[in-house]
Amino acid sequence: MDWLEHRARLTPRKNAIIDEETDKTWTFSELNERACATANWLYARGTRKGDRVALLSPNHISYFDLLFACGKIGAIFVPLNWRLSQHELRAILADCTPILIGIHQKFEMLTPKLTSEGLSSFLVGETSYEKIVSYPINKVSKEPISETDPLAMIYTGGTTGKSKGVVLSHRAILWNAINTIVSWSLSMDDTTITYLPMFHTGGLNALSIPILMSGGTVVIGDSFSGAKAIESLQRYRCTIVLLVPTMYHTLIQTKEFEASCFPDMKVFLSGAAPCPLLIYEAFYKKGLAFKEGYGLTEAGPNNFYISPEDAKIKRGSVGKPMLFNSVKLVKADGCETNANEVGEIVIKGKHSFSFYWNQEQATQETVKEGWIHTGDLAKRDEEGYFYIVGRKKDMIITGGENVYPLEIEHWLSEHPIINEAAVIGLPDEKWGEIVVAFLSLKKPHRVEDEELRGYCESKLGRYKIPKQFIRLEELPKTHVGKMDKNKLKEIAINKGRT
Structure with missing residues (x-):
């Protein structure tokens, strides 16, 4: 089903897209016309059903042009993470073998390095691109398209190894949107306003596609700053926004946040990583609704719902599974957990991914009997509210005890002079692993290890208290704002060698 065409028929003159930088606006009718023109242009260039079309661009309307155009002719849209190295980008292109790649003028200098194997390219973000989206429209040429046919392929961050191409069908993207809307x-x-990178499922599928499908408006934001975001949220009268914790951390420290009341905002959403409770507190002090969500590229990325009222009472909970998906918590033996027991999150629904591109074994390891095994850990209280505990691979086993870094990170983050905190486990001959905390401090403060240990002892069991505290100017992040724990382990290992 070409829902954009139907939406353009229903609300043709309603604003669909606004560009934050230029303030240019496109209606649903204009957005659909651009997609049709792009589809015709792609088809004229030889793009057929199943072919991959890649895009390397900052947040820009071309993401929607190409996604919807690929949907019309059965091609597969592959957005690329522009923060990757040339080597990593070439590896992804070699894996997905696109027939074409669009490269934004901001990255034009990379064109010879990324197209050296004969890959055809076109420039995005300038005059010649506007000719593409104005290509003559007769009737979009296409082959029959099934809801299970691939529509997009989003590559994972690769923090646990080689990036995997997550294949999302028309059905998966459609049902994530329907589930979210309802x-x-x-x-x-x-x-x-979409500040999350649109090469990531959070930028594309968490709110952008559901808002458009419901007939709402998406403001495309590129560069994020706390002050600028606050001004835009109010100028465009945003009602809902999704940011990651590191963005919120920046936002709540601005004088603009203190001075703003956000009269149109229904709720602020946090995703991509568990959110420190101090951020909840900053919003609640201003009487603003704030809550968390949970998802992953392979499922959704939307999976839970919690009302802002319940989020206040159940602070840190992502809520209950949404209407059209199922979630279980399973133990190592495959049995479901009881209330307040920690287990792995497994998810099933029509919003699920189809397979990993060229990685059959990885697909079989992740999807078992229709359930996606996420590798994330959570617990569920007696009333059925879920709480994310952390990554399975991040769990620390020290002296035979299970330690979940998130609990320690939340407590450290509440210390008045700690800016950010991240906790990892490092190998140890005696304990198996030891708990190590990385901290960035609010300037110009200092704090001694003994004071930190005493602070931890007031809340945490002794086996959870970090054996080491490592201070950094800034903690390293991945391209979507999560703490880069692989980088932290490298830092700790290198520090031990010196």
């Missing part, structure tokens, strides 16, 4: 009560009155 469960979160989105409507054509909603407006969001």
